[in-house]
Amino acid sequence: MSDQPDSPRPLRLIVLVKQVPDTANVTGDAMKEDGTIDRAALPAVFNPEDLNALEEALKLKDRHGGRVTVITMGPPAAVAVLRESLYRGADEVILLTDKAFAGADTLATSYALAQAIKKVGAFDLVLCGRQAIDGDTAQVGPQTAEKLGVPEITCVSRIDEVVLGAREGRRDDTAASGTARGRVVATRSVEDGFETLDSALPALLTITAEANEPRPPSVKLVMVYKHIAAEALPEYDDSYLDPDAEEAQVCMLDHAGRPVCRAKVVQWDHAAIGAERELVGLRGSPTRVKEIESVVLAQSEARMVAADETAIAELVHELIEEHILA
């Protein structure tokens, strides 16, 4: 690994992504009776800011070397965003899919994601988009951080620096382990300016659209992965995460991006990630949709004004008379 920058060890990066309905086009029949959305009825896209998160991870990997694991939770069709991730340079992709996950609110979602991350093992950074366009809640990032017991830096518009410590991670690393693993310095956009925070690793960052311009899929990788299919593994082999094991067992790419073996989409259900049934999906969700109202627009009460100079002058005159305009 001669062209690898002089990092003491490779970075372990996890990116959380979501396939979202294209919210610009929700129609009445996309809504199910229980108030949840029938995603199948909507065109599905890669949540935009999750692409920004993936791009940050890939940039860090380019700079420091390391491994990018992408996790999504969703129906089997959500494999599309994982494929997109592989085409851009992710090393490993994991699909959390299970009927039991259905109807999850942000709390149940973050629980499942955190369980999956714990199963993947030690990590330096979890990166996710600031928010998903279908809900705009921005809650899953901080909630996942809390479940992992690591700090969060939200709304990150720039990762200034990652300084790796020599110590390899352990699965039970938490914020309490200090900065032996290393540090990340990141700048977040707040209402009236910026703030730059320095956090011990491991940490979770949520990335905004300002951070970067996501790279397009690599033509080369598209060719390599063309025949990828979702393939359930009975037993997830995580031995490659063991610092002493050889790193070539699951869908590795070498540093130059050449595949060492063909990628597999790892599929996990709630049992695979050791999640309690009562804490995932609708059952694990404290919030309920009580009611959904379609937006019915009231009859127009607007006074229509002709688009000609006389009518517009009259309107302006009236607004001035009524002290609406000065």
Add this chain to the structure above:
Amino acid sequence: MPDGAGKRASRHTPDAKTEAAAPLAHGPGAGDVWVFVEQHDGVAAEVSLELLGRARELADRLGVRVGAVLLGAGAAAKALAPALVAHGADVVYVALHEDLADYLAMQYATVVAGLIRRHRPQIVLYGATTTGRDLAPRVASTLRTGLTADCTDLRIGDLERKGVVTKDLLYQVRPAFGGNIIATIVTPAHLPQMATVREGVMVMPEADERRSGTIVDVAVRRGATGASSRRADDDAIVLPASDFAVRVVRRLREKKTVGLKGASVVVAGGAGVGSRDGFALVEQLAETLGGVVGASRAAVDAGWIDAEHQVGQTGVTVRPKLYVACGISGSVQHRAGMDQSARILAINRDPDAPIFSVAHYGIVGDLHKVIPMLIKAYRTRGAVGAASAAQGGA
């Protein structure tokens, strides 16, 4: 669930309204309505004061008190407490500690979650600022309770499920899924019920200096590294060593330049403006009318204008005397930020655009032609054209 905030028992009694908080009673303060008060350098965020107004209404409806939670360091932070009472709080919990001087997620979450566990409010509200949206989810996850983001309305109401009525829940109302629907979210079985609300959505209450309230000092201290360091004789909230993983390198705050919120005239452009150059026309009209430029998210996403100018559910909420919507279709998220304006003038070439249903005046036409006419009309003080000239001379 030792660290959960507790589950709510469903109540079946139909006339239990005034006793709503009773099943939660765990001591003084149980069942109250709380607001997390965000402050920077001793100045409370406006949204926090606005939320105190709504919390007051909710608490009066429930027959409970309003609690304000104030974290910070030093005298300036504490000096805010009377203003919180004047805006509607009955109790102000003041946690002062040097480690709380600046907002940091972990320390703040530890203190807020600690106070919630101790006093068991039934509702906790946060401003949907970058701070509130960072803190509230962390607290919700710690307490394993529900949280609804960016509510546009909060009310009290009942929930009937399978014949069981749960009384006096917080209805958390927010537009969802591209604005085609308005969803009412409830948290039926977990406490507290929590929501974030954008600045400007709730009306700022009048400060009443004669109101009285209680100020409760909350002791906070650093825990020793490693082992849990709770002493029996001490009821301080302990910040564990693991909370100190993050430090502030630099905070750069600029004065807000946009000033949308207090503007008396807002001229906003949407996707229909068509280009960055087109936006110059919108800016010109704003300047002519002495107003401030606003935008729909579509215009922001297109890169024609900065995000600070965005009006709507995820932008700024404005209530100007006059709102001019140019080439904006009127999605529910956009309307959430402007439909309280005193007068709304919509310019759109589609006569069926939803914006016309909230507008007081509508002009169907190409904004590139209509805006110059408006500019001209204003410059001549509405005196061009025979009709107005005649009127003016009457």
